[in-house]
Amino acid sequence: MRIAINAIFLQNNPMEGYGHYTAEVLSRMVALHPEDEFLLLYDRAWQIPFITAPNVHSVLVPPAARHPLSFKYWYDIKATRAVKKWKADVWFQPYGFCSVTSSVPQVLMIHDLAFLHHPEYISWHQRAYYRWFTPAFLRKAKQVITVSEFSKADIIKTYRTDETKIQVNGGAVRKGFQPMEWEEKQAVKDGYADGREYFLFIGGIHPRKNLLNLLKAFSHFKKWQHSNMKLLVAGRKAWQYDDLLEKIKTYKYREDVVLLDYLPEEQLQRVTAAAYALVYPSWFEGFGLPILEAMQCGVPVICSNTSSMPEVAGDAALLVDPADPDAIAKEMLSLYRNEGIRNAFITKGLERAGQFSWDTSAVAIYESLRKAALSV
Structure with missing residues (x-):
């Protein structure tokens, strides 16, 4: 079987949630199925290939698809031609969009419908593109994959998609997220937090991540406890972040807030494992990988009771x-005040993180691709 993969997010500049998910499941499918060919379609030149193997071919299909007009041109014309030229049997679309012109069967992945629930956080032209074409993408796809039962129910309710067409395959923890010894933790705290304990937030700096309310909560905590705890924010400046950065300038506890920007993978793993707790008060998530990554590191988690997060976190x-x-x-x-509670959630978190598997998701997605290829 020749499988085409939309690889436009497999770029290290930086690679975030969509790209990480695709890289994890694809690397496993490539290893499990050496008899198949995997065709990776990039819209820009890649620096270092994330996946290399004798059965993997990387193909550059310009121009870069980064706004609605270029989306349509790339998906419906340029990439469609490339997939046809390479005689692919099936086309995996992991980023919520697909081609409405290709005759090759497609498996579409939609992580969430955040654009409907929080339209204020994206530009009007991107919002219009999502709203106009998502129904067409769902109709065109042979199979649909999403990352949580919450998102599946959301898609069914919003677009009346046949539930038998939708498969749930969640994420899991990437290698390297693991507990650290006390000495290693202290070295991280010395390097990033002046040797102090710290609460950690992971995610891009933009309104949907709800950092403003986290800062308010941190203020309350500092007033009530009078501790020297710090708050570390690990994530790139994404969009609509200017107002937050201005507020931080006059924030009473600004000396205890550390904006780390985007961290390379190894540094992120260490900063996560050394944290006192992860605080993740996002308004909306299709899954929320940082929750499981912190749990796997033996770090207790505070997260929102909205969207998919209760499903991922469990108890x-x-x-x-x-x-x-x-x-x-x-x-x-x-x-902070009750070490017994903290230790209990560390234990529960380690157990919870172990219930999610990239291998399981990779096997299930491959089966969806096989079924779609046979549906012609």
Whole structure:
């Protein structure tokens, strides 16, 4: 079988959620099926291939697809021609878009419908593109994959998609996220937090991540506890971040807030494993990989009680209303003041993270690709 893969997010500049998911499942499929050919379609020149093997071919298909007009041109014309030229049997689309012109059967992955629930966080032209074409993408795809039961129910309710067409395959923890010894943790704290304990947030700096309420919660925590704890924010400046950065300039505890920007993988693993707790009060997530990554590192988690996050966390995290900074702060305080509670959630988290598997998702997605290829 010759499998075409949309690889436009497999770029290290930096690679984030969509790209990580694709890289993890694709690397496993390539290894499990040496009899198949995998065709990776890039819209820009790649620096270092993420996946190399004798059965992998990387193909450059310009121009870069980074705005609605270029999306249509790339998916419906340029990439469609490349897939036809290479005589692919099936085409995996991991990023929510697909071609509406290709005759090659496609498996579409939609992580979430955040553009509908929080349209204010994306530009009007991207919002219009999502709203106009997502129904067509769902109709065109032979199979649809999403990452949580929450997102599956959301897609069915919104677009009345046949539920038998949708398969749930969640994420899992990447290699390297693991507990560290005390000496290693202290070295990280010395390097990033002046030797102090710290709460950690992981994610891009933009309104959907709800960093403003996290700062308010951190203020409450500092007032109530008078500790020297710090708050580290690991993530790139994504969009609509100017207002937040201005507020930080006059923030009372600004000396205890460290903006780390995007961290390379190895550094992120170490900063995660050395954290006192992860605080993840995002408004909306299709899955929320940082929750599981922190759990696998033996770090307790406070996360939102909205969208897919309760499904991912189970009973292994402290769930809070992301609109209530007081509630977030109280859970930060409960972990700080009660080591028994903290240790209990560390144990639960390690068990919970172990229930998710990239291998399982890779096998299930490959089966979806096989079925789609046979549907012609």
